[in-house]
Amino acid sequence: MPNKSPISQEHLAYLRSKKVYKKRVIAAQILLLVGFIAFWELAAVLRWIDPFITSQPTGIVRTLIALHREGSLYRHIGVTVLETVAGFTLGTLMGTVIAIVLWWSDFLAEVLDPYLVVLNSLPKVALGPILIVWLGQGMRAIVAMALFVSLIVTILSVYTGFAQVDENKIKLLKSFGATKWQILQKVILPASVPTIIAALKINVGLSWVGAIVGEFLVSRAGLGYLIVYGGQVFRLDLVMTSVIILCIAAALMYQLVVIFEKKVLKWQ
């Protein structure tokens, strides 16, 4: 609150118009979703489109209920969520640890720089078949996939974050006689928490890509598996249902990271 004096009429009008505008945005958002679903259903019922290849909302709901009754729905969601969470947690942790090693040794950072650039531009999905050969046809390969997709980009962004920490803050610590370990612990890491969380946010999305692609290649369970299986047997209801669940799960996980960010960065 910039001032505590009684609020003027003009300011009240301003606040009201702000609120009205916000409500209009939300109403439009809901309308867009509902309209899209209604139009989709209508088009399918009236045979403007062929629900066999486009599916339809009521079909998706039916599939959802069937999967729920079978009890397999939660197993599939659980498998994919587990792979993704393992992938981005490991990717962020390992990426940060490697970034610390590079910060510690300028020599090593310079030596490894071209390799990191090449690895960063490589589409990590291409490593899929290799990972399967090395780690077997199972969850391990999929987690590795989810991890690799986010690892290099984490290393590069966190390392850049470390390098951008204010020289004067480091100098201040050095003037107290701080060791390199203390500089890491007291300034480099805490100052880079926002960078690490930004990396985490990107990694959540990337790890979904890794996990789903991994499931496309090898799995016997998971949302990626359902999508591939549904596509192969032409059950588009199943494919669409899985995609929608995926949307919701990915959005929820992103929100969790945002909540975590607010908790950790309360000083901002």
Place this chain on the structure above:
Amino acid sequence: MRAGPLVRIENVSKTYHSPEGEISALQDISLNIAEGEFVSIVGPSGCGKSTLLNIIAGLTEPSAGAVYIKGQKVTGPTSLVGYMPQSDQLFEWRTIWRNVLLGLEVLNKVNSETKMQAEKMLRTYGLYEFRKAYPSQLSGGMRQRAALIRTLAINPEILLLDEAFSALDYQTRLVVADEVKQIITRENKTAILVTHDISEAISMADRVVVLTKRPGKIKNIHKIILTCESHTPIGCREAVEFRDYFNRIWKELDVHAE
């Protein structure tokens, strides 16, 4: 035991090397600073005045010569010296209290005694109520005070102020310089201030050292005696001698707009 000056700078030179060549930043600087003295160092930009401060702080090694504090040669940072960098450099993610303890943490000296000292200073200088606040919640002047307490918490004998107020706007700067000077006087510390602001240098110091353009050499040393009642930096700016010192130093700095 009262033998010799607190700080003895002996024939200090510094050369920087880079692939483009070498730059001589300081040449043959010798200066003694007595206990309790406040010395300002002014010079044209790039004259190596901050380098000199870094050498005294043990952050930079001189190419030749040496600095002695209490007769001991400086080979690295010691807790005899408190260094105040440009702008306050409070850590945004730490509360004021944890910022104040930073130096003690690094030195592994956080104990009930040092904590009590720090707490007492926070009370004396009006920051105790803000000990749980984050730096972003404080005004520029309060932040500067917190930064000074952080430096004083390790109980140094010499304070090095490296353009410490340059990030503040003019009015805040005057007030903060006043406060800092009073605190330094009250705590009985020796101080060396590097600044490009001639008025600031004169108003705070007992002596003003003028450096030449790069490579920095000592051009002149002015003993500052101002007749003013309040003996605060702001009050001293009113003194009749002030203009005179200002003009002399200004001429010595030999500044041309290029």
